[in-house]
Amino acid sequence: MLETFPNPRPGRPYLVESVTDEFTCVCPRTGQPDFATLAIRYVPGERCVELKSLKLWLQGFRNEGHFHEDVVNRILDTLVEHLDPVWMEVEGAFARRGGIETTVTAAHGRRPQGV
Amino acid sequence: MLETFPNPRPGRPYLVESVTDEFTCVCPRTGQPDFATLAIRYVPGERCVELKSLKLWLQGFRNEGHFHEDVVNRILDTLVEHLDPVWMEVEGAFARRGGIETTVTAAHGRRPQGV
Amino acid sequence: MLETFPNPRPGRPYLVESVTDEFTCVCPRTGQPDFATLAIRYVPGERCVELKSLKLWLQGFRNEGHFHEDVVNRILDTLVEHLDPVWMEVEGAFARRGGIETTVTAAHGRRPQGV
Amino acid sequence: MLETFPNPRPGRPYLVESVTDEFTCVCPRTGQPDFATLAIRYVPGERCVELKSLKLWLQGFRNEGHFHEDVVNRILDTLVEHLDPVWMEVEGAFARRGGIETTVTAAHGRRPQGV
Amino acid sequence: MLETFPNPRPGRPYLVESVTDEFTCVCPRTGQPDFATLAIRYVPGERCVELKSLKLWLQGFRNEGHFHEDVVNRILDTLVEHLDPVWMEVEGAFARRGGIETTVTAAHGRRPQGV
Amino acid sequence: MLETFPNPRPGRPYLVESVTDEFTCVCPRTGQPDFATLAIRYVPGERCVELKSLKLWLQGFRNEGHFHEDVVNRILDTLVEHLDPVWMEVEGAFARRGGIETTVTAAHGRRPQGV
Amino acid sequence: MLETFPNPRPGRPYLVESVTDEFTCVCPRTGQPDFATLAIRYVPGERCVELKSLKLWLQGFRNEGHFHEDVVNRILDTLVEHLDPVWMEVEGAFARRGGIETTVTAAHGRRPQGV
């Protein structure tokens, strides 16, 4: 479902950051909805992710049950598999539950110096 | 009372941050309530902390008397004991008393590079 | 427990507003703590409330169980009884539970024009 | 599904405001999710709405298709039917689509003076 | 080009507000682009404006030359013609030129009480 | 020096607001520079003020000495003379001197209802 | 000590607002310093207050003991006596003590319409 396109400037390490506050999935214990602000940052390798397909793919989590720590790592793993980036980081800042706000951040590869 | 669960992605050093502005304990000198915003940040080792049990455990400080410097180090020590994290930091930002706001920050272990 | 003192300027309708973000009580259903920002606004009649006694009296709710709608009206009723103000308003903005923030505002008497 | 309880202070016109930024439904044209911050303000009549049941009822819109103008009026109508409030206002601030943020606000009854 | 649809709740005076910070036209004197945040607020009569057609219609100003005072009144006039609202207000906040930020606000009809 | 142009919509009472934070003049006592944010709000009569000429005219105060209360009323008087507006307000918020920020606001005519 | 000068535009009701966050006096009970942001707003009558003398006069409260409700009314009374304004309001927002922020606002005369 995720579409990609060739990196228009493959020789240069540059940064792409996409942020959405419209991510929602379901708590696997209680079945109640969770909400998060999701940030995806990467230095493209051969390919970039097409934004409309990214949006639709993220919407697919809407009715799935996932723990916070799990869903962030899972999004990272799938994007890495499709894009093979030089470096990628996924950060999920989940809305307050029981008075606690939890943010999970995972990365793949090594961020190039100066990027 | 603190429950833990197995780290779903043990091979990757990633960051979990939980923040609450609903921490309260009691001043051991005056018996009057103190309020703080508490941030717990860690790179999980074998286990993660379950959030509901974290909330209930933190509520247990409500009527206990503790100095600022002491309670932050004590929370860190107990969490480290239960989770054995790669790295953990606890920051307590206490509400203004006598015109002064005090923040205490303590850490355990070495934060991995790039996390 | 609430102390009062004579209004230093009884002939003039003027406004006193006291706000605290350190109000906490307990949910009567679940026994878990609730947190609120409480604002008390009044036009004094014969007497003003002494602030230190107000603080101590509000601390007395710490371990009592009260519904949001109830505790705001109860604080208003007690303060009105002790101060007999020209006008008084109590607003309690309770911390988010289940993704919902609830504010209850109750008033006594008629706010004088131009105050 | 909406539960109510008796107004603890029926003789006094006071204000209750509940706000959530976790409301989501589906666009009836495109099938894609919409997100909104929803504010419900009312002066209770004989009954108040119980917050946990309000949360669960609002979650029920999650996979339903509704136009912005329609869903706000519909929420107002249903709450009015269950609570028969002195006055009620529902405001839905919907997340940006095509560069436009749209807010719909509808009310029932007449807001009492000084509330 | 502007599409409308029937007001889903014609018997109730309620408010619709649409705001975009992506409005741009051209200065008729210098030919250089102007940028504005545009807010459209109205109480619908028989019909509401469809948001996608509103977006596309506003994009049509992109390469047209208009004075600030003129374009705001013109947008109001056209929307009133298509929607025949009970009340409508258009506010254009134009980006700083020569150190001056200018906002033009025009309205049609009388805003109903309590809306 | 102030240029005007015919009001493009003379039959409708609408609001024009121009704000600049680049106003500066000189203190008549000490000879040192004063800085202010100046807001000019008006409902046009027969004519509107051209913005570039407004900017240049306001620059003319740069090396003149004026008291705060005086310069705001003087700007209002001159603009009223050139534009004969239905209503006009001039607000000057002067930068902090001796720890005090002073704002002077003067108006001419009666602001039409609903504008 | 307060100096005044003739109102440069006595025929027009306009607003002067002076705000300082450098007001400090002493608590008459504990002898410890209190801090406040003080706002003085007035519509001048025959005379305006000179700002440097206002600053110096306010500095005179530095080592005096005053209750919040008292000092605000006292500043208002003295300024009214020196300026005989059409309308004047004094607002003192005192720094948090015991978790409570208190604001006292008093006025003299009737604020003219449209000012």
Next chain:
Amino acid sequence: MLETFPNPRPGRPYLVESVTDEFTCVCPRTGQPDFATLAIRYVPGERCVELKSLKLWLQGFRNEGHFHEDVVNRILDTLVEHLDPVWMEVEGAFARRGGIETTVTAAHGRRPQGV
């Protein structure tokens, strides 16, 4: 079209940053306008860019179709060609589409230490 002038202090590595929130181009797929805040940061070599010509050159993208990743790298390449800077970075923060905000950042050369 881009004009340059000689660096007035060629012996010292210093930073120039120009930011505009008035950048707009067109989506090459849908033909609809995109909006971005563009930041250009550089350490000048022999020449600096003249700001008015920079503004006019950036306006030239207004009706051109470009992908986000492409236009940022293209602006960087052209500026590098004209200025031959010691270091340059271009950052484009594009307005939200489908609930996602995307920022692309590309750099040329190595930022000198301490700048």
Next chain:
Amino acid sequence: MLETFPNPRPGRPYLVESVTDEFTCVCPRTGQPDFATLAIRYVPGERCVELKSLKLWLQGFRNEGHFHEDVVNRILDTLVEHLDPVWMEVEGAFARRGGIETTVTAAHGRRPQGV
């Protein structure tokens, strides 16, 4: 006058930060009051500073005359003498005088890595 107590966790390098916006002293040239926000940050050695005594000691500067650069270094020297910390930093951000805000920051010792 400064009281200290034994560091409750002497084996761990952790951070204590105390901030007050209620610091005031007197300008030694003009005799007029100065206001500052003061931040004290340190990694405790054998002893921590007791907060109430810190507050009272800082109040002692209220009527003393000090230059900005001098008073910050002096506070640092005295605290270092009493606490012998691993590292300490004092930052004084002084309120605007003559349109200029000045901040002085001085440190003692070497901040441990990772704190």
Next chain:
Amino acid sequence: MLETFPNPRPGRPYLVESVTDEFTCVCPRTGQPDFATLAIRYVPGERCVELKSLKLWLQGFRNEGHFHEDVVNRILDTLVEHLDPVWMEVEGAFARRGGIETTVTAAHGRRPQGV
């Protein structure tokens, strides 16, 4: 015109930062005023700059024509000449012209570690 005084703590590398948003000069091309926020940061050597003389000296640029890149480097050069600091940085953030805000930052010497 710039006055200096002996560094009161010459043995310690500490930071002094002075910021003013009241800097203005004239564009050498158009003759129109430019406005900037100017920050001067330095680690003093043998001498510190006296603030009142700094203010008066900066006021001297008021009616002089300077390019942005030039005036920042010129201020740095003159201050370095008078103070011979260990390290100094001058940052000028100029007000928006043609929709572009430009900031120029230049430094002299090497900032000491830990300051």
